[in-house]
Amino acid sequence: MTMHAPIAAGTTVAQARRALAALFRSHHIEAADADARILVGHALGFGAAQLAASPERILSRAEAERLSAFMTRRLQHEPVARIVGEKEFWGLPLRVSARTLVPRPETETVVEAALEALPGRRDADMRVADLGTGTGALLLALLHELRRARGVATDLSHEALATARGNAARLGLAERAHFVCCNFGESLAGGFDLVVSNPPYVASAEIDALEREVRNYDPRLALDGGRDGCDAYRAIAADARRLLAPGGTLIVELGAGQETPVRAIMAAQGLTAVAGRRDLMGHARALVLRALP
Numbered sequence: 314m315t316m317h318a319p320i321a322a323g324t325t326v327a328q329a330r331r332a333l334a335a336l337f338r339s340h341h342i343e344a345a346d347a348d349a350r351i352l353v354g355h356a357l358g359f360g361a362a363q364l365a366a367s368p369e370r371i372l373s374r375a376e377a378e379r380l381s382a383f384m385t386r387r388l389q390h391e392p393v394a395r396i397v398g399e400k401e402f403w404g405l406p407l408r409v410s411a412r413t414l415v416p417r418p419e420t421e422t423v424v425e426a427a428l429e430a431l432p433g434r435r436d437a438d439m440r441v442a443d444l445g446t447g448t449g450a451l452l453l454a455l456l457h458e459l460r461r462a463r464g465v466a467t468d469l470s471h472e473a474l475a476t477a478r479g480n481a482a483r484l485g486l487a488e489r490a491h492f493v494c495c496n497f498g499e500s501l502a503g504g505f506d507l508v509v510s511n512p513p514y515v516a517s518a519e520i521d522a523l524e525r526e527v528r529n530y531d532p533r534l535a536l537d538g539g540r541d542g543c544d545a546y547r548a549i550a551a552d553a554r555r556l557l558a559p560g561g562t563l564i565v566e567l568g569a570g571q572e573t574p575v576r577a578i579m580a581a582q583g584l585t586a587v588a589g590r591r592d593l594m595g596h597a598r599a600l601v602l603r604a605l606p
Contacts (some may be wrong), residue, residue, distance in 0.1 A: 317388065319381035320372065327368035329353050329377075333384060335441055340388055342398040348393050355397045356380035390525035403454035407480050412472035413447040414535045419592040420511050423566050424454045426590040426599040427509060431563050436461060439506040439533055442556060444497040447492070447535060449477030451509045456486045463489045465505075469496055469534060497545065498552040506561050508553065512545030514538040514568035515522070546575050550582040554604050563602040 318334060320331035330349045337345035354364040356379045357372070372380065375382060386396050394400035394415045399408055399462040403424055409415050426434035428435070439462045446466035456464055468474050474492045493500055497510065505511050515536045520528055527536070539546050546565065553563050563584060576586050584602045592598035 317384070320377045320384065322372060322374040322377040324372050324377060324398050325368065326357070326364065326370045326372070328354060329372060329380060329454065333380075336384070337387065342387065345544070346570060348387060351393050351397060352383045352387065353380060356383060376601040390529065392526045393532055395530055402447075402448070402450045403457065405450075405453060405457060405480075405484055407448045407450055408476055408483070409448055410472055410476040412470040412532050412534075413476050414531050414554045416448055416450040418515055418564055419594070419596075419598055420450060422590050422592045422598040423452070423509055423511060423564055424458070426564050426588065426601055427507060427562070428458060429590070430588065430601050431459075431507070434506075435459060438462070440464070440504055440558070442498065442501060442505045443509045444508065444510040445469075445512050445535070445545065446474050446477050446492070447511070449480045449492075451511060452477075453481060453484055453486055453492060455509070456509070457484070460511055462507075463491075465491045465493060465501060465507060467484060467493045467495050467497060467501065469494065470532070473532075473535075476596075483574050487602075497548045498556050499548075501552075501556060505556050506558050508556050508561065508563045509565070510545075510549055512538070512549060514542045514545065514566070514571060516540065516542040541574070542571065543574055544575070546571075546578050550579050553582060553584055553602070557604050561603070565600050565602075566568070567600055569596060572600060575600055 330353050333349035334346045356376050370591050383396050392415055394409055399406055400416050441455050441464035441468040446468050452464045452466045472552045478492050481487045513536050515538055517537050579602050585605050586600055587600050588601040589597055590599040
């Protein structure tokens with residue numbers, strides 16, 4: 314790997330931001346300016362407003378060394394969210410860990426679809442399940458919006474559940490959120506008004522072709538959907554009718570090109586698609602399903 318000169322002590326905030334952004338652009342890193350701003354702020358412990366107000370602030374030796382370490386990690390394509398340990402989702406700051414995916418903006422499509430599927434019920438008592446929760450992103454976003462809802466999140470990883478539980482506590486949602494270690498919904502009883510999932514949906518053979526930020530840093534357990542990318546959908550479909558309360562709704566995130574096979578998998582278990590939702594790029598991203606009578 315090519316070595317780059319570290320950020321020097323005595324550099325100003327503005328100089329450090331410009332230098333990092335230029336270096337990231339030269340390495341074809343998207344959002345170079347935003348990455349530089351976030352990493353400089355994290356090295357100094359500054360929020361966005363404080364950073365913007367301090368362009369001539371001089372970096373100490375310790376701050377410059379810390380920022381140089383962040384620079385090296387980003388040049389190895391480690392995601393900024395993993396370097397700073399946090400990612401915003403649905404306006405909520407969520408901690409990430411080695412056993413969780415970094416929450417992605419397109420997953421907010423599932424939250425949008427869920428809220429759209431619950432007209433007039435935003436203030437109702439309801440039970441929500443999030444299968445394969447990772448950071449807790451889907452469950453916590455929904456509990457934030459559905460103020461009288463209670464929820465359960467599952468994951469196979471104890472570390473992921475610890476991360477999600479910590480996020481719930483920091484957001485003041487711990488009393489309404491419970492966490493269970495199991496494979497999707499296999500250990501849950503029924504009675505859920507809403508079940509959501511962003512399952513692993515990358516075909517096993519395609520993982521090595523993913524961008525470096527994903528294949529080198531996201532946990533394989535959260536990516537690998539088996540030979541055709543649909544193993545998780547089969548597991549969810551097998552439990553869905555048992556999990557859903559009468560009139561309940563299941564919403565799953567979709568990978569590229571998966572709407573047709575997932576509809577078929579769900580239909581084979583007596584679930585019918587009642588709506589779909591596309592993400593901001595126009596891709597079919599969320600599928601809304603209900604159990605046939």
